[in-house]
Amino acid sequence: MIIVIGAGPAGLAAAEAASRNGSEVALIDSSSRLGGQYWRHRSKVTGYRSNRADEIFAKVSAAQSITHISEANIWSAEREGNLIRVNYLQGGIESSLTAEKVIIATGAYDRTLPFPGWDTPGSMTPGAAQSLLKGQGVLVGKRIIVAGTGPFLLPVATGLAEAGAEIVALIDANSPLRWSLSPLALLTNITKFSELVYYVRLMRKFRIRPHFGRAVTTFANGVATISAVNSGFHIKSGKSQAMRADVVAVGWGFVPDLSLGGILGCAQRVDSDGTVIFEVDENQLSSQPQIWIAGEATGIGGADLSLIEGEIAGLAASGQKIRHALLTERVRKQRFANALKRSYPVRDGWREWITSNTTICRCEEVKSQEIKDSVSELGAEDSRTSKLFTRAGMGLCQGRMCSRNVSEIVSGITQCAVTDGERIAASNRPIAAPISLGQLSDGKNSR
Amino acid sequence: MKNPDAIVIGAGIVGASSALSLTNAGLKVLVIDRGAVSSGTTGAGEGNILVSDKDPGPELTLALHSRNLWFEMQEDVGDSFELEAKGGVVVARRDDGPLMKLATEQSHHGVTIEKCNETRLHELEPYLHPDISSGVFYPQDAQCQPMLAAAHVIRTVVQRGGEFISQAKVTRIIVEDCAVVGIETTRGTFRVPIIVNATGTWAGELAELAGSYLPIAPRKGFILVTEPTKKYIFHKVYDSDYVANVASSDADLQTSTVVEGTRSGTILIGASRERVGFDGAMSYEILRTLAAQATSLFPVLRDVQLLRAYRGFRPYAPDHLPVIGQDAKVKGLWHSAGHEGAGIGLAPGSAALITDAILGRDSFMDGAAFSPARFATVNS
Numbered sequence: 153m154i155i156v157i158g159a160g161p162a163g164l165a166a167a168e169a170a171s172r173n174g175s176e177v178a179l180i181d182s183s184s185r186l187g188g189q190y191w192r193h194r195s196k197v198t199g200y201r202s203n204r205a206d207e208i209f210a211k212v213s214a215a216q217s218i219t220h221i222s223e224a225n226i227w228s229a230e231r232e233g234n235l236i237r238v239n240y241l242q243g244g245i246e247s248s249l250t251a252e253k254v255i256i257a258t259g260a261y262d263r264t265l266p267f268p269g270w271d272t273p274g275s276m277t278p279g280a281a282q283s284l285l286k287g288q289g290v291l292v293g294k295r296i297i298v299a300g301t302g303p304f305l306l307p308v309a310t311g312l313a314e315a316g317a318e319i320v321a322l323i324d325a326n327s328p329l330r331w332s333l334s335p336l337a338l339l340t341n342i343t344k345f346s347e348l349v350y351y352v353r354l355m356r357k358f359r360i361r362p363h364f365g366r367a368v369t370t371f372a373n374g375v376a377t378i379s380a381v382n383s384g385f386h387i388k389s390g391k392s393q394a395m396r397a398d399v400v401a402v403g404w405g406f407v408p409d410l411s412l413g414g415i416l417g418c419a420q421r422v423d424s425d426g427t428v429i430f431e432v433d434e435n436q437l438s439s440q441p442q443i444w445i446a447g448e449a450t451g452i453g454g455a456d457l458s459l460i461e462g463e464i465a466g467l468a469a470s471g472q473k474i475r476h477a478l479l480t481e482r483v484r485k486q487r488f489a490n491a492l493k494r495s496y497p498v499r500d501g502w503r504e505w506i507t508s509n510t511t512i513c514r515c516e517e518v519k520s521q522e523i524k525d526s527v528s529e530l531g532a533e534d535s536r537t538s539k540l541f542t543r544a545g546m547g548l549c550q551g552r553m554c555s556r557n558v559s560e561i562v563s564g565i566t567q568c569a570v571t572d573g574e575r576i577a578a579s580n581r582p583i584a585a586p587i588s589l590g591q592l593s594d595g596k597n598s599r
Numbered sequence: 600m601k602n603p604d605a606i607v608i609g610a611g612i613v614g615a616s617s618a619l620s621l622t623n624a625g626l627k628v629l630v631i632d633r634g635a636v637s638s639g640t641t642g643a644g645e646g647n648i649l650v651s652d653k654d655p656g657p658e659l660t661l662a663l664h665s666r667n668l669w670f671e672m673q674e675d676v677g678d679s680f681e682l683e684a685k686g687g688v689v690v691a692r693r694d695d696g697p698l699m700k701l702a703t704e705q706s707h708h709g710v711t712i713e714k715c716n717e718t719r720l721h722e723l724e725p726y727l728h729p730d731i732s733s734g735v736f737y738p739q740d741a742q743c744q745p746m747l748a749a750a751h752v753i754r755t756v757v758q759r760g761g762e763f764i765s766q767a768k769v770t771r772i773i774v775e776d777c778a779v780v781g782i783e784t785t786r787g788t789f790r791v792p793i794i795v796n797a798t799g800t801w802a803g804e805l806a807e808l809a810g811s812y813l814p815i816a817p818r819k820g821f822i823l824v825t826e827p828t829k830k831y832i833f834h835k836v837y838d839s840d841y842v843a844n845v846a847s848s849d850a851d852l853q854t855s856t857v858v859e860g861t862r863s864g865t866i867l868i869g870a871s872r873e874r875v876g877f878d879g880a881m882s883y884e885i886l887r888t889l890a891a892q893a894t895s896l897f898p899v900l901r902d903v904q905l906l907r908a909y910r911g912f913r914p915y916a917p918d919h920l921p922v923i924g925q926d927a928k929v930k931g932l933w934h935s936a937g938h939e940g941a942g943i944g945l946a947p948g949s950a951a952l953i954t955d956a957i958l959g960r961d962s963f964m965d966g967a968a969f970s971p972a973r974f975a976t977v978n979s
Contacts, residue, residue, distance in 0.1 A: 228883050230883055239883070415881065516863075529754060530636070530747070530750035530751070530754060531610075531635060531636040531750055531753065531754070531763065531765065532635065532636075532750075533635040533765060533766070534635065536638075536642075537635045537636065537637065537638065537642075537746075540637060540642055540746040540747075541746060541747055541750060543863060546824075546863075546865075546906075546907075547906075548826065548906065550906060550907055581907065582881045582907065582908050582909075583905060583906065583907050583908060586826065586904040586905060586906055587904065587905050588901060588902055588903060588904050588905070589823075589825065589868075589890045589893060589894050589900045589901055589902075589903055589904075589905055590894060590900075590901030590902060592886060592887055592890035592891075592905060593887065593890045593891035593894045593895075593901070595887050596884070596887035596888060596890075596891050
């Protein structure tokens with residue numbers, strides 16, 4: 153049997169591909185429906201080429217050899233001889249599943265940067281605004297600013313507009329001219345233009361004005377400060393304006409969730425954009441035998457690349473032949489993914505947006521000044537020591553949101569670059585999801 | 600610092616308190632560490648300052664004095680580092696005979712004890728399992744936040760003229776005529792007549808660099824950390840098996856229940872002990888065992904979420920006693936290491952002992968039992 157973890161684009165493609173030769177597949181996901189964060193939907197997926205989602209949903213649902221285990225939160229995984237055991241919580245009860253092979257496709261979550269007011273009501277990530285809309289049909293506000301950087305802001309802004317919101321502004325801190333750095337990627341992915349055209353039309357239709365080289369640098373009581381920033385994200389003086397909005401949805405790209413692969417010992421490295429990702433070979437096999445990894449956890453690249461990586465992983469894990477064309481297609485999409493990273497970098501000028509009173513770790517309510525003091529007064533040199541002194545990253549989310557920002561703040565004071573070792577250590581957690589001590593104890597008695 | 604009087608290697612709590620005590624005695628002290636402050640076992644500790652888990656003998660004498668020195672150090676440094684004399688409650692699940700016998704012996708040795716009947720026990724710990732009816736209360740047991748403590752202590756050393764250099768790995772200890780004359784590190788070479796080896800679990804490696812020998816081995820332990828909760832646990836509570844497990848020399852896994860709340864509202868659960876080298880692998884079976892033991896002591900914890908788990912390596916010496924004193928072979932090389940799971944509690948006491956020994960003055964106790972020479976006779 154093959155366990156596929158995650159039912160987003162990569163996991164769906166992996167499960168579908170593996171099932172083609174009749175391999176038994178268990179597709180485990182924390183949501184009640186297929187689709188993951190990106191294709192989370194109520195009835196029909198909307199957005200550019202959403203029929204791809206419907207096609208793969210249909211195939212996965214029709215495949216006899218795929219079992220969908222929904223609403224299951226995996227908290228740990230371990231090796232047992234030749235098998236891999238995956239421990240999960242479902243309906244308050246701990247269960248587990250073993251298989252010879254595992255495909256990890258756990259996707260990514262929004263990257264956030266702190267700014268004064270990012271922790272107040274009305275401030276959220278684009279991913280949160282989108283999933284509330286797609287998952288629960290809830291529109292988060294009437295007047296919304298969508299900001300941050302990256303192409304993901306387009307489907308979020310247009311999706312919210314279609315649902316009836318007024319998009320006050322669509323703000324990207326980077327300039328679209330950065331695409332000129334990647335001519336080859338553009339030429340070899342010419343079909344991406346039709347996706348752009350699709351969204352530009354929607355933006356015209358809903359009168360959404362894009363602003364470039366700007367960022368939301370404060371938000372309070374329904375007023376956002378929009379500052380002009382240079383290519384290093386430093387605020388240009390005298391070029392700020394105030395905009396009224398009841399919601400600011402601000403996102404800075406994505407961070408993959410590495411917990412499970414990390415628990416199983418899969419090797420990681422730091423990608424060109426500073427993101428920690430898994431090392432995989434050309435068949436998406438990780439450094440650990442029997443474990444394949446596909447999608448965002450092997451490098452942020454979007455749904456198109458995830459689908460291909462998932463398909464390759466599914467074919468490889470089930471021992472099927474992988475067409476050469478599929479591998480070439482992945483190279484092409486990876487080239488585009490790399491161009492995305494070049495076009496939408498996150499620069500460290502954001503550290504000047506925060507004040508001493510800005511919250512950095514929301515779970516433990518640690519302020520920027522406390523992080524600074526932990527370095528200058530107590531000798532913290534990285535996010536780990538700063539965490540030990542300030543508790544930043546010790547709360548409910550276990551540093552998923554703040555540890556990278558803490559590293560950058562500390563590095564700004566020590567003037568020492570964040571090391572790859574620190575980035576990797578801060579991306580790994582032995583408990584992938586909270587489990588109650590009762591559930592944990594009962595698991596002992598049942599074995 | 601050009602010519603320090605002494606170099607302390609290791610910026611954990613043992614090194615930090617040694618540096619403070621030497622500084623207060625008038626020496627110019629340089630502290631170095633291969634990582635940052637508190638980056639070794641101190642950074643993985645619960646902050647135990649216990650007298651309850653010690654058998655009568657030299658370690659208990661050290662623990663009792665050291666416990667008082669913790670409060671003096673707090674005054675000296677001027678920061679709280681969450682130090683609190685919260686008291687310990689040791690419970691006997693089955694036969695309470697051995698626990699009561701130990702408590703009586705400890706009380707003859709100067710430990711304050713209170714033997715508790717069922718009513719008193721549940722008054723101290725209202726959420727304790729109703730079936731548990733016997734225990735001992737040790738009001739002297741205390742807790743601190745050890746990483747903060749080490750950082751504040753080192754800061755004080757620096758304020759008083761000392762220096763701290765992080766990320767400095769020792770590459771050579773220069774020994775001439777069986778005496779220390781200096782060290783080479785990745786961040787500079789220093790001439791110095793006195794070195795304090797406070798490298799904890801790694802103290803054996805450092806002794807080897809000087810051409811000497813110390814049998815310190817890692818004894819791995821896991822700690823579970825829960826979400827912040829309402830106050831369910833009022834003291835440090837542990838099972839009387841714990842004392843036997845601490846004293847065990849078996850390399851195999853031992854687990855006993857230790858449960859306590861922290862200032863931030865989380866609950867810490869230990870304690871496992873196993874000697875498996877520096878293998879840091881997570882064992883979910885051990886986590887399950889620890890959770891089962893903790894929930895059997897406090898059923899209310901069943902609904903509390905586990906957020907994280909971490910492991911550390913205690914510096915284990917074969918006879919379970921710390922190693923405090925001058926090296927048997929190399930003059931000027933002083934060890935203060937091998938405190939196993941008691942390093943936080945024993946740190947200021949060990950610092951006082953080593954400072955007195957270095958300065959050749961009388962100390963509060965005879966430290967002969969801790970002498971590194973006890974291993975040299977076996978291995979030379």
